[in-house]
Amino acid sequence: MLTLNPQTRKKLARFRKIRLGYFSFLILGAMIALLSVAELFVNSRALIVHYNDTLYFPTYGSFYPGTTFGEDYSYEANYRALAKSFEANSSDNWVLMPLVPYDPYENDAKDGIMRPEAPDFSVGHYLGTDTTSRDILARLVYGTRTALLFAFAFMCSVYLIGIVIGCAMGYLGGLFDLFFQRLIEIWSNIPFLYMVIIVFSVIPSAASIPVRIGILLSVMVLFSWTSMTYYMRTETYKEKSRDYVAAARVMGAGAPRIIFRHILPNVLSTLVTFMPFTVVSAISAITALDFLGFGLPVPTPSLGELLQQGTANLRTAPWIVTAAFGTLVIILSLVTFIGEAIRESFDPKQFTLYR
Template sequence: MRLNPLTVKKIQRFRSIKRGYYSLLLVIGLLVFAAIAELFINNRALIVSYEGSWRFPTYGAMIPGTEFGLDYSHETNYRELREIFREEGAGNWVIMPIVPWSPVENAFRGESMIPRPPDFARRHFLGTDRENRDILSRLVYGFRNAMIFAFGFMFFVYLIGTTLGCLMGYFGGTFDLIVQRFIEIWSNVPFLYVVIIVASVVTPTLGILLAITVLFAWTGMTYYMRTNTLKEKARDYTAAAQVLGASTPRIIFLHILPNTIATLVTFMPFTMASAITAITALDFLGFGLPRPTPSWGEMLQQGTQTMVIAPWIVTSAFSAIVIVLILITFVGEAVREAFDPKKFTVYE
């Protein structure tokens, strides 16, 4: 694929901004790690060798205990299985992930529900929360959920915002007028109240939360896309395309949109940051994802309640949020700088 020389220039410029570039690499690294987190943080074994055959339980359907000669039909407890195999010494073995805890698992079954400090021997590297669950595991899976939410949020906000914005700018006139007035009214609907009302009626899932937040967030994007389209529409190449008989969608999406992409790209990291903040805030307030879904907001909320007796909860959650938001902001700043047209402007 041959890239537009201008784009190449922008990418080069982005790479030259070291802080943003390395932040992006780190974020990508974190995303990849979160995507395959089951291999590192999970209560399912990586490999079980039982009577000569190998099983890989990480992905796929659960394997009942009976398959490994245990007396129960629910999912195998692989940590116990490992100990049993060790004691039997019959050549069976189990390889567990580095952190052998799932994010929704009661790590101290039968013991009091109290937050416990980091314990390296039990592989609770960041301790446990007040429901006896591993904090590191919840952090990582919470990050994954937040990122899924953020990407989904970004996709739909941009899809709706860009489409409507471009159409408004391109058609103008009555259509523009009506949609703008609608947006003005719509953006005054108090988003938080709607979430509270919905959460009091149904338990929100990721999809419902995404739908509600997108429903109220797409309006901001339309303004930028509208102005951009207005500007581009007046250019000669648009007129040329019209004269050549190109269809309206073709002109908007193939000719005008690529020329406004700079705006979209510069906004992306900031949209992501605000999406992460939004889902965390909703979870913090108790209107977010259903329990026991791992989530940063829920952890932060626990942390503020147990600040005195279990400072490690709030520290972990807070640090994670701050680090991720800072990284994304660094990326965003670098992107903005790379796309800044002023670099090429000469004042006399």
């Protein structure tokens, strides 16, 4: 399998030395780690409820109806109200709420009117609320998580397909190569946005949100894998004609061994440099699609939807667009910095003999 050879280790050490990229990587890593457990920080469900000498942990898992805590309704307990009533009764019961005690869907209208409210630390709306009084920070956090998840899934799928097909084209050559080249030329000329619109118009509306996101992902992957094959094909062609491949073949190595043990590790450095930019383009694409209304279904929190709200209320609620735009800038910059650093540290030209 692919183990770290000394060269790769050298490259990683070099990457660590490029401070901007390295710190961006650490920050993004920490962000992703935090986002993956966002329910613990941003949630209308309490972290811990102590009620009648029993501890409840409602964050994950199924919901507790209000009746569990002695309320008179059977829908999900309103933990903020619960906290207040426990406090007022000065009983032993208590509720520990997360840092941001709101979920991205609930309308929390102050003085009974739904409208964008400016950031207010006293009520826990750290970035304000949107046009229907939903917490912006909550929507931002969950929207970003979806976007990042989407982007990484997108990258993995695109690379998998791109590498397999590109490699096969380069290694097998001949008619296989010719056929796929023509196929890719045609395929890449199909307008991607129209396809998304068409596909979305025929998705049964009964499909759940994860399914819809999955379909969106596959449509995007379906129309994005082609560009990767060009690089893989040429790289494989190049490596295949090198002496070490010929040597391996003389020693009796089969095609899989040659591809996986010899060629792939050598072309990987080229691929790695593209990765962050693929992530950037995926985040931009999903945001743009959302902005246009072809992305995630309402009311799923998303960066694009927030941006759209922000631009629609530019005069009256500038904090919406600031939050969404700021987040987008930060994430895209981090990924780009990482990308630059990877490119610099993995650039094969630094090791080439033909310099």
